[in-house]
Amino acid sequence: MNELIQLIVSGTATGAIYALAALGFTLLWQASGTINFAQGDFVMLPAFTMLFCMIAGAPLWLAFLATCVAAMLVLGVGFKKVIVDPLIRHGVIPLVIATLGVSMALKTIVRAGYSAEAHQFPAIFPAGQFTIAGVNVSWADLGTLVLAAVIVIALQTFVTRTLTGRAMQAVAQNTDAARVLGIDAKRMVLYTFLINAILAVVTALLITPTYLAKFDMGDSIGLKAFFAAIIGGFNQTRGALLGGVLIGVLENLVGFYWSPAYKEGVALMLFLVVILWRPEGLLGKVEERKV
Amino acid sequence: MSAAGPSHGDNAGKAFLEVREVRKHYGAIKAVDGVSFKVGPGEIVGVIGPNGSGKTTLFNSILGQIRPTSGSVEFCGEDITAMSPLELSRRGVGRTFQTLQVFGQLPVRDNLIVAAQEFQGSLPGRLFAAPDAGLGERADRMIELFRLKHVAQLPAGRLSYGQQKLIDIAMAFMPNPRLVLLDEPCAGVNPSLVDQLRELLVELNRSQGGSFVVIEHNMDFIMKLCPHVICMVEGKVLSEGKPADVQANPAVLEAYLGN
Amino acid sequence: MNARVHLLALAAALAALAIVALYLKRSEVYLLTLWAVYVMATMGLNLTAGYAGQMSLGQAAFFGIGAYLAAILLKLGWPFLAVLPVAALVCFVVGLALGFPALRVQHHYLAFATLGFNVLVYLAMRNEEQITGGTFGISGIPRPTFLGIDLGGHVAYWYWTLGSLVVLGGILWWLLRSPWGRAFAALRDNPIRAESLGVNITAYTLLAFAIGAAFAGVGGVYYASLVEFIEPGPFHFSTSLMMLLAVIVGGSGKFYGPALGTAIVILLPEFLRGSSTPWLKFMQVWYLAVFGIAVVALMIWLPGGLLSIRERLDRKGGPQ
Numbered sequence: 001m002n003e004l005i006q007l008i009v010s011g012t013a014t015g016a017i018y019a020l021a022a023l024g025f026t027l028l029w030q031a032s033g034t035i036n037f038a039q040g041d042f043v044m045l046p047a048f049t050m051l052f053c054m055i056a057g058a059p060l061w062l063a064f065l066a067t068c069v070a071a072m073l074v075l076g077v078g079f080k081k082v083i084v085d086p087l088i089r090h091g092v093i094p095l096v097i098a099t100l101g102v103s104m105a106l107k108t109i110v111r112a113g114y115s116a117e118a119h120q121f122p123a124i125f126p127a128g129q130f131t132i133a134g135v136n137v138s139w140a141d142l143g144t145l146v147l148a149a150v151i152v153i154a155l156q157t158f159v160t161r162t163l164t165g166r167a168m169q170a171v172a173q174n175t176d177a178a179r180v181l182g183i184d185a186k187r188m189v190l191y192t193f194l195i196n197a198i199l200a201v202v203t204a205l206l207i208t209p210t211y212l213a214k215f216d217m218g219d220s221i222g223l224k225a226f227f228a229a230i231i232g233g234f235n236q237t238r239g240a241l242l243g244g245v246l247i248g249v250l251e252n253l254v255g256f257y258w259s260p261a262y263k264e265g266v267a268l269m270l271f272l273v274v275i276l277w278r279p280e281g282l283l284g285k286v287e288e289r290k291v
Numbered sequence: 292m293s294a295a296g297p298s299h300g301d302n303a304g305k306a307f308l309e310v311r312e313v314r315k316h317y318g319a320i321k322a323v324d325g326v327s328f329k330v331g332p333g334e335i336v337g338v339i340g341p342n343g344s345g346k347t348t349l350f351n352s353i354l355g356q357i358r359p360t361s362g363s364v365e366f367c368g369e370d371i372t373a374m375s376p377l378e379l380s381r382r383g384v385g386r387t388f389q390t391l392q393v394f395g396q397l398p399v400r401d402n403l404i405v406a407a408q409e410f411q412g413s414l415p416g417r418l419f420a421a422p423d424a425g426l427g428e429r430a431d432r433m434i435e436l437f438r439l440k441h442v443a444q445l446p447a448g449r450l451s452y453g454q455q456k457l458i459d460i461a462m463a464f465m466p467n468p469r470l471v472l473l474d475e476p477c478a479g480v481n482p483s484l485v486d487q488l489r490e491l492l493v494e495l496n497r498s499q500g501g502s503f504v505v506i507e508h509n510m511d512f513i514m515k516l517c518p519h520v521i522c523m524v525e526g527k528v529l530s531e532g533k534p535a536d537v538q539a540n541p542a543v544l545e546a547y548l549g550n
Numbered sequence: 551m552n553a554r555v556h557l558l559a560l561a562a563a564l565a566a567l568a569i570v571a572l573y574l575k576r577s578e579v580y581l582l583t584l585w586a587v588y589v590m591a592t593m594g595l596n597l598t599a600g601y602a603g604q605m606s607l608g609q610a611a612f613f614g615i616g617a618y619l620a621a622i623l624l625k626l627g628w629p630f631l632a633v634l635p636v637a638a639l640v641c642f643v644v645g646l647a648l649g650f651p652a653l654r655v656q657h658h659y660l661a662f663a664t665l666g667f668n669v670l671v672y673l674a675m676r677n678e679e680q681i682t683g684g685t686f687g688i689s690g691i692p693r694p695t696f697l698g699i700d701l702g703g704h705v706a707y708w709y710w711t712l713g714s715l716v717v718l719g720g721i722l723w724w725l726l727r728s729p730w731g732r733a734f735a736a737l738r739d740n741p742i743r744a745e746s747l748g749v750n751i752t753a754y755t756l757l758a759f760a761i762g763a764a765f766a767g768v769g770g771v772y773y774a775s776l777v778e779f780i781e782p783g784p785f786h787f788s789t790s791l792m793m794l795l796a797v798i799v800g801g802s803g804k805f806y807g808p809a810l811g812t813a814i815v816i817l818l819p820e821f822l823r824g825s826s827t828p829w830l831k832f833m834q835v836w837y838l839a840v841f842g843i844a845v846v847a848l849m850i851w852l853p854g855g856l857l858s859i860r861e862r863l864d865r866k867g868g869p870q
Binding site: 035083086087090093094095096097098100101102103104105106107108109112219223226227230259261262264265267268269271272275276 | 603605651652659661662663665666667669670673676677787788791794795798835836837838839840841842843844845846849850853
Binding site: 375 | 725732735736738739746747749803
């Protein structure tokens with residue numbers, strides 16, 4: 001029993017990281033209809049940027065802040081202006097293909113320009129674990145959960161309580177109506193891209209200590225972000241959280257009780273089951289067909 | 292006017308399409324709020340009304356593109372409420388759209404053939420059928436009728452707006468539908484071609500014998516084409532009857548001028 | 551281009567491909583054959599993605615299923631020509647089974663379902679050692695004989711593959727000219743309009759996807775027999791992405807698009823690998839980065855792919 005609870009706790013922590021990546025993915029989709037196949041590489045790039053900063057002698061917190069700024073410029077503004085804006089009017093598919101190209105380019109740049117090896121990344125939480133009611137919980141899992149929760153709550157507060165946040169929501173729900181109300185829709189979409197960039201840096205900060213920094217580390221996390229988003233409901237922010245946590249927990253259970261070899265397949269199985277049973281996702285709302 | 296009210300024309304009692312108390316509410320917004328009307332075989336009914344009066348939403352509710360909040364639609368004695376567009380097409384219900392809806396990369400002639408081929412034989416059978424599915428001649432006649440011969444081999448997406456509009460309408464008539472709902476057929480069509488379009492529709496009505504429901508803003512067009520007109524305002528039927536009577540109705544005038 | 555010129559050009563190109571093999575090195579003929587094998591798969595993907603407009607990111611999984619089936623059955627002594635329909639059918643059925651839940655609701659879910667499927671198939675290939683040999687793979691896959699002719703030699707196998715590619719191309723051509731082909735295009739251009747005209751978009755999407763998968767399965771059989779040793783590596787989902795990019799770069803919905811795109815994706819890196827010119831050596835390492843950026847540029851300026859350049863120029867100069 002304790003074993004099961006332990007697996008669930010650590011699975012929830014991993015799932016919270018997936019959820020952060022999925023959250024950015026969902027936000028982009030809602031605000032601009034962008035399906036970003038480079039989402040995973042958007043996590044990998046900050047991981048290496050932080051690594052470089054630290055090699056250059058910066059402490060972790062400074063590396064993190066510097067990377068946040070860089071990510072907002074490159075993965076936020078740059079991505080939007082250079083790739084999304086010129087392509088969005090061609091429809092979804094050319095944009096998806098372009099993000100595949102971006103993904104390929106980013107991976108190769110890191111592999112060819114720096115290294116194909118996996119690199120250690122300092123943990124932000126202390127090692128070791130503590131015992132509560134007979135269950136062993138690692139400090140890293142607890143820290144991850146707390147940090148993820150803080151970010152989600154902060155984001156939620158920003159979106160629901162501030163004027164800018166509510167304007168962003170309005171744009172996501174109905175761009176034309178929002179524009180009529182005098183909301184600067186372009187600016188709101190840009191904010192979404194910036195938030196996505198920061199979420200990617202935080203995801204990198206949390207996941208790299210265990211997954212290590214490697215040029216293709218984004219493949220697996222990107223895939224799980226998609227599935228988490230769909231499982232929870234593409235049009236629901238809370239859905240991404242639920243989807244991420246579900247995947248994290250189930251992966252742990254499958255890995256332990258069945259076979260660790262099939263851990264990576266859990267997300268797909270869950271996806272197929274969910275769309276057969278609830279096509280709009282667990283928390284998603286049914287969208288009317290557009291004519 | 293309710294479904295129980297006196298029906299119009301010679302087709303009293305044997306309505307072909309019967310729309311009963313259809314409502315479509317989006318939260319507090321009542322886009323369509325209890326609309327009923329009947330269409331007899333071979334009849335042409337016009338639907339007019341100011342922008343935002345719920346005409347297109349009504350069409351989409353009848354055609355299964357959206358699910359009505361309440362009410363029912365009956366076609367040839369069968370309940371077709373919220374049936375998918377696919378099932379409706381198999382029952383002989385066709386439509387055109389308000390916005391351009393052609394197959395942009397397919398040549399014009401293929402646009403017309405694809406509009407009717409799915410009603411020929413079975414799905415596996417069509418794989419082995421002749422490339423034109425036996426519809427080449429029919430498509431050519433339609434091309435002739437719509438005067439599209441000079442562009443028949445060009446991709447539809449590269450033609451002018453008006454020409455694409457004609458293709459869209461021609462496609463709806465390719466499978467010999469029993470009922471066609473036309474959503475603003477004149478919108479974007481060169482004014483000099485509007486009369487020609489009206490004559491085409493009359494000709495198709497005569498030769499194919501189907502019933503039409505036409506949404507249109509062009510009053511002149513609708514008054515000349517439709518023996519029976521329904522005026523919608525704010526999701527409700529405001530007035531219904533002969534074109535001249537509807538036009539003369541003070542409430543209709545007010546609704547238009549008030550907007 | 552009229553039909554006769556087209557056929558003549560095609561015959562000339564095929565003759566050139568056949569003759570040139572006599573003067574090439576063994577490794578070069580091998581590469582050419584590899585290209586033809588991949589074209590079988592990308593041709594199928596062109597049907598799914600280019601003609602029917604459905605994003606499939608799992609073509610390498612079907613390619614792999616075909617290859618593993620071939621490896622197992624050929625080693626059991628099955629004749630090559632009996633393996634082909636089995637591989638095609640298995641991939642077709644698996645394609646239907648995978649596509650059905652994904653397409654029932656949201657058409658862009660197919661991309662995710664196929665991507666996940668590819669991950670799963672790759673895991674199975676690595677871990678089901680009794681069947682697939684795990685990471686050690688399966689070796690000693692025989693090459694076929696045809697009407698008593700041994701196709702074991704590299705040139706003979708190249709002719710065999712090229713001939714088969716032409717037959718497959720003919721089947722695809724015929725399929726695209728049938729009413730099905732028109733329905734696929736209608737579904738790509740405007741699914742909502744298509745549905746209102748009686749086109750069963752779910753059925754046609756599934757068919758386009760499953761037929762595309764079957765082409766990949768057939769390609770996989772030729773692949774297994776060509777390389778004579780298979781392991782999971784080539785069937786990773788990154789291969790699926792490369793296949794999709796090959797289709798798009800060449801020209802999606804263009805009959806010869808996959809042949810061109812596959813040459814760029816498969817042959818060009820191999821050519822670079824063999825080169826010793828300094829700037830080409832640089833490209834060996836950076837090839838994928840350049841390619842990735844080129845894809846982005848292509849999507850911005852020429853989303854129809856390289857073979858759409860003529861239309862693009864026409865349109866710019868044309869009256870419309």
